[in-house]
Amino acid sequence: MEVYFEIFYRTVLLYIFVLIVFRMMGKREVGELSIMDLVVFVLIAECVAFSLDDMEKPILQTIFPILILLGIQFLNSIIALKSKKFRDLVDGDPSLIVRDGVINEAEMKKQRYNLDDLFQQLREERVPSIQNIAYAYLEPSGKLSIFLKEEDPLVLPLIIDGNIIEKHITMIDKDESWLYETLKKKGYDNPDDIFYCCYENYDLHVQLKQAAINQNTAN
Structure with missing residues (x-):
């Protein structure tokens, strides 16, 4: 009887714990999971499986590696938020x-x-x-x-987080000189200050980074 109670206790505890961990990882549809997400989810599932298979193993030995995986995922998300190159490397383009x-x-x-x-x-x-x-x-x-064709307007991001997307500029038969010149005409001298710039309906739509907006306001 004690064995069944232990199985019940571990299952419920790990279910709630893993649910909290996944919730902390952020919202993402199953079909939109990155390779990194899938690796973390598989490893967490393996940790839980080992814990339920070996009842003599302390449950903290299962919780600890899951917390490590959560830390890795959180660190990855911080780096990905700041670096598009890292996002492209991990998630692909x-x-x-x-x-x-x-x-x-x-x-x-x-x-x-x-x-x-x-x-x-x-x-x-x-x-x-x-x-x-x-x-x-x-x-x-x-x-x-x-x-x-003739239904959806062509919308191509040309700058993301200050990074110029060269292949998209090539797709519209332009070059970086054209981009710099067009941005300058619109009053944007530094692409590093641009959070998002897209090419839509033969024009550029620009959104500055919040830090750049605050600096302009202060000036």
Whole structure:
């Protein structure tokens, strides 16, 4: 009887504890989990499984490694918040699969993404033809983001957290000189002060970092 009580006690305690840990990790849909998220979740599941399998093992020996994993995940989230390069390294970068109705075969091979996968996701999004697509991105989560011709405006981020996205500038047949010149005309001299800049409807939409806004207000 004591064994069953111990199993019940451990199961309930670990359930509540893991639930709290996942809640502290932040909200994220299952389909949008990064590789780092999946690794952490799998390791936590293994820790819980070992604890329920070995009843003689002190439960604190299970809780401690889970807390370590929580610390690692929290540290990763802080670094990712401050560094886009780190985000791209850990989570990956969206891949342009279709542009103006043309499939990017080289990128599909690079991502090991075949035509059956592409057509399946097009059917799921109710897109009947490749020719209707202006841009289609394969997201790091595996989801296909589709922008249709004459329906969705072309919106490309050119600056994120002060980092210039060179490949997006190339996609609109521009260069960094054009970007600097256009920003200067709008009164933005330093891209490092820009939190987000996107190209939409043949124009730039800019949002400064809060620190830059506070500095301008103070001046």
